[in-house]
Amino acid sequence: MAPVPSDGLVAVARTALTAPDDLTATVLDAVVAALPELTADPALAELLRATVTDTVAIGLSVIGSGAALDEVHAPPAGLRMARRLAQQNVPLPVMLRAYRLGQAAFQQELVTQVADGQRTAAEVAAAARELLSTTFSFVDLVAEEAVLAYQQERDGWLQRRNAARFARVTALLAGSGPADADVEHALGYPLTATHLGAVLWSDGDAAGLDRQATALADALGCPRPPLMVLADGASAWVWFPGPHHGPAASALDAGTFAAFGEPAEGVAGFRSSHQQARRGQLVAAIARPVDRPAVTTPALLGPLQLLALEPAALADWVRSVLGDLARDDPDTGRLRDTLWSHLAAGGNATAAAQALHLHRNTVQYRLAKAERLRGRPVEDDRLAVEVALLACRVLGSALLTAPD
DSSP states (O other): OOOOOOHHHHHHHHHHHHSTHHHHHHHHHHHHHHOGGGGSSHHHHHHHHHHHHHHHHHHHHHHHHTOOGGGOOOOHHHHHHHHHHHHTTOOHHHHHHHHHHHHHHHHHHHHHHHHTTSOOHHHHHHHHHHHHHHHHHHHHHHHHHHHHHHHHHHHHHHHHHHHHHHHHHHHHHHTOSOOSHHHHHHHTSOTTSEEEEEEEEESSOSTTHHHHHHHHHHHHTOSSOOEEEEOSSSEEEEEEESSOOOOOGGGSOTTEEEEEOOOEEHHHHHHHHHHHHHHHHHHHTTSOTTTSOSEEOHHHHGGGGGGGGSGGGHHHHHHHHHGGGGBOSHHHHHHHHHHHHHHHTTTOHHHHHHHHTOOHHHHHHHHHHHHHHHTSOGGGGHHHHHHHHHHHHHHGGGGSBOOO
16 A cells, blocks of 8 residues: 655646656656667657656556555556567666666656645655655556566567577488578578587576576687577577687586587588587486586597497496495595596506605505405406596596495
């Protein structure tokens, strides 16, 4: 329920309601002066004018009659303007700022008129307080309806646009659709570029993945915006046009992950880089989020990419290769790290000790203990051991055996 306005405020509102053009022009001028982009499109400029006109009239009616605010609704023009802004990809804060600018101009003009009515300072102050309370509540209600209209239109528009893009992209990936200038124009993306395919996904939903794709494009130094389509409710397929720098994990929010392919050219590269990224996601998704690298690349996975063909079998295979060396506890983890460093150094214990900042005898002791836990010499199947250790380093506890 709106507060009961003072007689002076009611009188001013009723007078303004009989000839609202001057007040409407004042409010509209304040909005346009701060947000000229709202008048660049003639249709949007007309919607803005109608929204201000109708909103001012409703506001004056509320103040002049003391009507209950729960009976107030945004004017139809305001809802149409909100949907238009969503269609034109104008950020929501711009619309909200327009409402606040209009509110400030409306309040200032009415307080000035109250003060010009030969009233005491106490009467003017009381009227100002009542006006402030009423207009804040009124604008909050009207803006809330406009925000809902904006979000509904934006969600629907994004779904329609994504559905059309997804259909074209899947046809390209399957080789069943054209790859010509019309498709490039529809996608807004050059198919002749050098492409870096990626899959982005999160623990929550896909709501912020477009912003993450933009942040990655900036970190990669892409000359143009990326192409992104939502694959499902929590993941997106992205292509970054080259040239590129290395993928930057720091560009990702916590709980968001990216798997990349290798850069490749043309339509064939569009497909191959995407396929590599999909395989990388399949492997990385095996790991628990706490162990999963933020950015997965072919270079990081190495031969693990092949295991994407049957990711569910990876844990069993790793445990069969490592035996008790696959136990998930800190001591066994240090043994795996020591063995990895030893193999990476070509079997040179001295080089491994230097890399680990350990005494050579400590390395030798750990290597012997690792072999005992495994149950057979590493050299019996050294390549398999290296791949299994790589899998543990990349994917962590998801592949390991819980300690007793």
